[in-house]
Amino acid sequence: MRLTVLILALLILTAFTIPSSAGEPKNVPIKHFIVLIQENSSFDHFFGTFPGAKGFPENYSMPVDPSDPRAGRVRPFKLPYPNTISLPHNKKASSIAYNGGLMNGFIRAGNMYGLNGTLAMGYYDRDTIPLYWNLAEEYVLFDMWFASYRGGCLQNALYLYAGQMGGYEKESIPEEGFNLRTIFDELDQKGISWKIYMANYDPNANYTDFKARVMLTPKYSQIARNPLLAIPRFVHNKTLNSRIVDLREYYTDLKQGTLPQVSFVIPSPYCGHSPTDIILNQYLVVDIVNALIKSRYWNESALLILWIDGGGWADHVTPPTNFGFRVPAILISPYARRGYIDSEIRDHTSVLKFIEWLYDLPPLTERDARARNLLSAFTFSEPREAVFPVELAGEPVDSERNRVLRGIITSSYGFMLIGVAFLIISAFFYRVRRKNEELAWAEVREADRVNIVSLFIASAVAFILVYLISILAFNLSVTIAIIISLYAVLAGLLILLAFLVVMNR
Template identity: 30%
Template sequence: MNDADLARSLFSRMETRGISRRALLQGAGALWLGLTLGGYSEVGAALRPRREPGSLPYPHLPEGTDTLPEIEHVVVLMMENHSYDSYFGVLERGDGFRMRDGRPKAANPDGNGNLVHAFHMPNACQLNGHPSQDWNASHLSFDGGRNDGFVLASGPVAMGYWTGEDLPFYYGLARTFPLADRWFCSTLCQTYPNRRFFMAGTAAGIVSTSNAALTAPPPPNGNIMERLDAHEISWRNYFSDLPSVFILFDYALAHQGNVSPIAQFFTDAAAGTLPFFSIVDPNFGTQSEENPQDIQVGEAFAASVINAVMTSPAWPRTLLVWLYDEHGGYFDHVPPPRAIKPDDIPPDIQVPPDLPGGYDRYGFRVPAVIVSPYARPDYVSHEVRDHTSILKFIETKWNLPALTFRDANADDLLDCLDFRRPPAFLEPPTLPLPGLATNPSNCTPGNAGTIPPPGAVTPERDDDDEDRRVDEPREDPSNPMD
């Protein structure tokens, strides 16, 4: 990018983010540009942070200053274990599969001289095959950026995907509100590490979803709830069977008063009394969409949460982020780019048997949609981001100190919002009913379906390179200024 293009890009971002108002708040536009645009720069083979842990988004303003008064409530609905392509690979917007004759071209080798091509799942049941997203399976799937190890790691089920006929509410959501097609999970491994990143900006060494991970040392710089506590800003974790905050076990034990059953969420939403920050958790055994659950049950739960927010008296001042914690072992065609290490805490692995790696790379892409009256209509965001972008948004709104290098230099979601015009979705849109209500899969052990379906596996040939090739992203995902 030359200087002229860079300048146009910067001014475009300034206009998108409503900098005229912020410049008045800041009193120093040049300083703002240097501190907050882009998040990081690339020098050779390394990513250089522009901000450090403990730094403020707006250094000349008092900590705790509300810089985005339009948003009074942030709701995060983080579901489980699906890659972007497994849900939105065939969506007509965003960066999904490359197609040939109406079918995805993506394929992975099975190690036996065959290619397993991406295929439409027989139903929503996830009863035939269990993909893995553990540390080794994720790094094997990544395979140095070739993204050709999914079948080797998890079997043919990894190449399955769903469509809008299976998930009509989700497709309606992604067609209506800003879709983030460069939202990567925070690290190449499982639920607990990625949810730690979401709340604390770091996994602080853990790599697995295990009981030992629950009692691992807490993140040294604390978590976003502690930042809010320091300024008496309200938060609550609404849960069904396991609160996300209990991944930060000691902190959660000391703050059980901030944890409420899921029924309280619907009561608070209806009354317009949600706290500033709400974490909403499904039942992780039946509604989270983790394999082998019926994903339509999870979609129905998510629809109930999102509709409760959109019909709440607080809707005009609310931002909701719907996303997934990690890819669940399912294929995605975009290689995760390098990321800024959150801190100097290495992953707790032993090489061998563990594959080498660190927290200096994102995990695979996950579905993510930003829901708000201020959301930009008909918009697909290509900004590279991960779960710490939620932290960055909260820190930006309240001018709070960053927790780690990762959230300090993360994207802040503001490209998905437009505060310069009247809210486009002040009147909530009518979204499709979820698949459970319109096209249920009626999941039973006898209705598992055949995986892979006939025709999905073919012998490898020399001319299959085009199918095996990893798609190049439309921008360089390591360069936020492209």
């Protein structure tokens, strides 16, 4: 009898430990896992005043200079604007901020780099980031999630993709690229579908591009956020490289029923990195989240919004050994606990742990082998009704208002260019009439015609350049674009005034 019971127990245990077949997840309702990668926010920076979370301690303040008490202290303050300068958050600056675990050197780090270090104590709340607060209230907010490395984006991305950084601590990309095994190698080997969706994806921006590799162009950020582009096989193998695509394919895949089982989404440049507008960042996140909620995939998906580094913003919690600073993370799923604050200690390798658990993959390194899973954030009961993100206070990237403003800027420069041409020609003929030389255009000397045309072309080039700068600035901040446009109009009027004075002497 005892033998029979033992055999039955072993059979039951075996049934529950049989691994999934290739490409099939565990017997849980999550069939698609999406990681939305953001940047540059500490937990206190976004959720320091969030009710129930491990936010600012009572009477919390930070010394301007930990070595000089006379320099004063700064308390957390609410930032009045949605975009700021980028604070230093490389290895050196992070070491200063960490200050042996005292977590009181963030202001000093900023000051040492010639910036206003007190900005590090600034924070946002519901008024500026209603999307993130709304999602945190409805789904799961992790308040003890840490970056994997005390430093910037590249090393933290390596931990997220590979569970290690291979001992590489420089900010630039090595000439030969990286030789690391990643979670995507594991997925590919087991036949599990995956993609990386990147906003404004440039297929030529990879480790073979010298300027991008050594941080001489903005293209570097594409590699730092997606280090697969610094791993030769993912660049040169057409099959692997074809799975790194533009963000527009994410929406297409949702509509056509071709969403892969594992996805990383990188919404650069609206990924929260300063000085981009945090309101515009939220609108892109709203689009990504809402597209999933409205799709056929909602009832079998989980989406994790993860900030990959602290961005130089202050946080009061001392990280565990070998971890970076605390960052926000939000889990969105019909199986996520409602309004739950998860305080278990995690870092970016917990993402690897969850994927490995879901698809029965071996750990990449000891780091992800020891990482805590995400399971405490799920219920895996019946899927609950989706809660759409709240309406934001600002304007979406492609809102009707912004399209109108962009059209006004474009039209203004067009009318200004026509006006310049008219005034140049009118001023010339006015000068001619003043000298009683009634000449038709055909009778104007060749040299004068060349001067008029050359001046018009020079003006056109100048206006086009300023227009392009305005549109580029528009993508960062509507206010900046309008200011540039107003200054351009003023400068154009002053130049025309000077031209008229010279022509009519």
